[in-house]
Amino acid sequence: MRTIDDFTRPLEYLSPLDDPLGKIVREWAEEHVIPYRRSFDEDWKDHELIEPAFKVLMGELGLQRVLFPEDLGGWGLGHSNYAGTASYRLMEEVARADSGMAVAFGVVFWPLVMICMEPHVNRTLCEEFAPIFCNTTEPRFAANAMTEPQGGADIENFEIVKGSTIRTTAVLDGDEWVINGHKLWPTNSGGVCNLFGVVCTTNPGSEDPNDFAFIFVPADTPGVTQGPPYEKAGMAADKNGDIWFENVRVPAHYRAHGPGLDLLYFKEVITFGNMGSIAFVGGAMMNVYERLYQFVSEETYRGRPLKEHDAVAGVLADIARDIDIIRIVGYQYARMIDRPDLYGPRWDDEMVAKGRAYKYWACDRAIEDLGKAMNLMSTYGADRDWDVEKHWRDLKIVQLWMGGKQLCQAEVARWFFECETL
């Protein structure tokens, strides 16, 4: 029988961690997530079922440590030349079980990309923050706080808006930053966050890249308030809420790199966000394949399995084709991340634009295919018991976040066609 492992990926450049990590995560998913995930939607607020699974994955198996240097208790992925391909596999495997968990888990590393990745490791901050994640078997969450009430897309739309709409301010007062502002929606907010990476401006309204600041804020710093989680269409395992920063004071060296460099390396954060998004989509779609395979083999039409009906098989083929290509494209992009010597720095506009292209393509394919898969299943397509509808609800947000599809389109057109005013 065919399995998800028959979907293609470029075997010649998988990370050395691929096999062991893939196996560990798959076992974890089978034991701690898949048997319970049909009740996750009702657990969106309390995470009574979800939290124990996070504890095993992140705290006990220790996967929340992977990005930090080995001597600080991490696994050294930030120093390796396979951070892209290794983390792609991790995200894909977790998302096969639950893409909301994959997002929450993946976003732990998202702000840490700023300080843990070569060639721009900030050793001081690594030393400062590693204990939060490495000296515990409890799950610890980080969040990347970009989006603000007036709009998320604008904040990511650096080329045109140039950070001028950021309203969260950072003012240097002696050797401390004083932060004020209101963020919303970051993954791992809603009360669970331990460490925020906060997108701020040092000069509101400015279009100068030097005024873009990325500053770390431990969640227990006085003046930080996290609101309760929002109720959403899906992705119950990811908590999102409001965060208010009121005269929050952190040491001056909590700014990731300083003027100019914060924005430069923040674009690498966007690159990783796009790669992660493709992995979430690819992993969840592999599970859709598994569930659909079972359904169309068991359900009959005119005395034969549904999959033996030519017209149905045509749709099944389209779905399998897309999953295979999403996987190939996802690993290809991860490989581009791993080989800046060949593909250029991860923060280059070219890398960002191509990541956006692959991300919105993968999302569009997945959403359309999920709709068709549900359709083939007739009324069962809407049953939680068949899991496909869960993935349909969950993956919709992957298409909408990080500035939405139109920002992706604008950036892709901008890079390939050298548009100047978009």
Add this chain to the structure above:
Amino acid sequence: MGDSKLFPHPREWAGELESSLAETLERWAESELMAKRLELKESYADLLEPAMRKLFLEIGLQRLLWPEEHGGDGHNRPSAALTAASALEQVARGDVGIAFALACLFALQQSVAMEGSVKSEACEELSPLIGSNDKLALVAPVLPLFRERPQATAKAVRGGWSVEAVGARPAAFGGNASLFAVLCSLEGSDHEMGILAVPAEAKGVEKGDPLKRTGLAADVHCPVSFSRVRVPEALAVALGPEECRAFAAWLFLGISACCVGAMFSAFEILREWGDNRVIKGRDNVFKENPLTASVMAEVAKEVSLSRILTWNLARMISLPEVYGPAGSEDNLVTALMIAHQVAQSAERATHQAMEMMASAGYAKEWNLERYWRDVKTLQLALGPYELAKMDVSRRFYRAVTL
């Protein structure tokens, strides 16, 4: 008030009744549902059931298509297809699941109550429920899931039928149904198939556990088994393929109209967003951006064309003297095509509206995502599109083995 007047429909087909009913229902949707849903979310007990009771019993839509001589309002002519479509649009604007409940009831009522072919005994049997001031007439259609065999069989027994089915899946409303409309293959009858109205409290009806589903919170969905359920002869509400097809054609019309109503709401939520959101950081009102305006235009197009199609389907069903009986093969295929087309439009439109609203579209607070889930769930009641296409090809290309 809503924006539905923006969307074209052939006005000459809408009479006084359609217009005044639409206005009443627009108000009902706003006061009974929209004003309360931020607080009550999708609660069946606190929001949906009370709204349904008001609609079905107090406003009396449960009796709209019922013959006067059986205690109804007497709108039981084929032209009621237009009344039904116009009502369902407005009800679905408030809640798609409630509108679907009404569509299922209309499909059953037209089977027995159409002027000129009123099945008086069936009406008498059903009148205590449909004419009730207290009991909701929620009809759960049990139709073939993959357009193949009926899910149930009925054997002719003395004075009636004995219905059998194991773990059948209604199109909707298994758990809260008061009546099942079960398409059965018939044994011991001249007809190969028929639709039997099975009261939910009949002996031998066993409802399974409610299922968690994507949307349509008004539909308490569950599998249902029928074990030697005795049904009086009069409750064979449709006999033979043509009458069964008429039931399906009305149901497809209902699904179409529900989708249009859902799109009205999605449009209104999006319009408000477009008027008030600013992007690109330069006082650039959302709707004035060419890239987003082009997607918003697609949404408006889907709503407009879907409404025109739905009204045309209603018109065809309302004029059997021109288009033939509702249950003709041609009309069923037309209904099937239109329902799939409109459901796909609704799926696209709600997807696109969500794209425009990003995280707000995904948050329950903005209410858009519920229409997106509802529309998708409703679409699945039509069965797989790939198999429906076989019916279309059979008709247009005279394919015989599909």
